[in-house]
Amino acid sequence: MFKDSDNEEGREDVTEHGGRIRSFKHERGNWATYIYVPYQACDEFLDLLDELVSVAADHKVSMHKMSEFHISQSQTVVLRHHWINPFVQSLRDRLRSMSRFHCIADRIKVYTNQEKTRTFLGLEVTVGMEHLMEVVSDVDQSLQEFDLQTFYPDPSFHVSLAWCVGDAVGKLDGSCLKELQKALDRFENSETLTCFYAEEIRCKTGNKTFCIPFQ
Numbered sequence: 001m002f003k004d005s006d007n008e009e010g011r012e013d014v015t016e017h018g019g020r021i022r023s024f025k026h027e028r029g030n031w032a033t034y035i036y037v038p039y040q041a042c043d044e045f046l047d048l049l050d051e052l053v054s055v056a057a058d059h060k061v062s063m064h065k066m067s068e069f070h071i072s073q074s075q076t077v078v079l080r081h082h083w084i085n086p087f088v089q090s091l092r093d094r095l096r097s098m099s100r101f102h103c104i105a106d107r108i109k110v111y112t113n114q115e116k117t118r119t120f121l122g123l124e125v126t127v128g129m130e131h132l133m134e135v136v137s138d139v140d141q142s143l144q145e146f147d148l149q150t151f152y153p154d155p156s157f158h159v160s161l162a163w164c165v166g167d168a169v170g171k172l173d174g175s176c177l178k179e180l181q182k183a184l185d186r187f188e189n190s191e192t193l194t195c196f197y198a199e200e201i202r203c204k205t206g207n208k209t210f211c212i213p214f215q
Helices: 043-058 081-095 129-145 175-186
Strands: 030-039 069-072 077-080 101-112 118-127 158-165 195-198 200-205 208-213
Touching: 030 081, 030 129, 043 118, 043 158, 043 175, 077 081, 081 129, 081 200, 081 208, 101 129, 101 158, 101 175, 118 129, 129 195
Parallel strands: none
Antiparallel strands: 030 069, 030 077, 030 200, 069 158, 101 118, 101 195, 118 158, 200 208
8 A cells, every 4th residue: 555666775784783683674764663562660670681681691601681661563664764654653642542451471482583593582471362462463463554565463461671782592492491491580589570561652764763652
């Protein structure tokens, strides 16, 4: 419906991204966009994260802590600049009746991106999945309206905690994963830290962030 054939290619310096590889070419006028539920980390949560990263380091995996925390509700897609406002309005219209809901993310899990160029340590959501799926369904409809790729068909909702370059699943799975889960379970106030309310979604497109509150 909202297709556009403009194809001005820009350049990208991969040294600016810590060696990470972008999964699509940067083109002038195109804005990398994703939708997510934010998680506000407190100091205790950051202390927990330090401990988990330390456990990974004991297993010879050096991980970089995330600078912000969220639950993804879309893949990263590309919006043309003049699509931004109508796309955000479409999200607002579809999510206007969504109520805030309770989530628990208390299961350590290891993920990679589709290209296997990065590995992530995450907290998988164990309570609240059905509500997150409702949000994804609405988000997907807005994405389809703009001929954009929808979310994964069977998503594992999670809060990404830390990452490293390459495929480190083999090192983090098994005994390391068990130690990571034990570190989480025995951490003081872990039950409180992994329990939160989803009160809004955010759409980040380029350097702009739009907040859509739930009721």
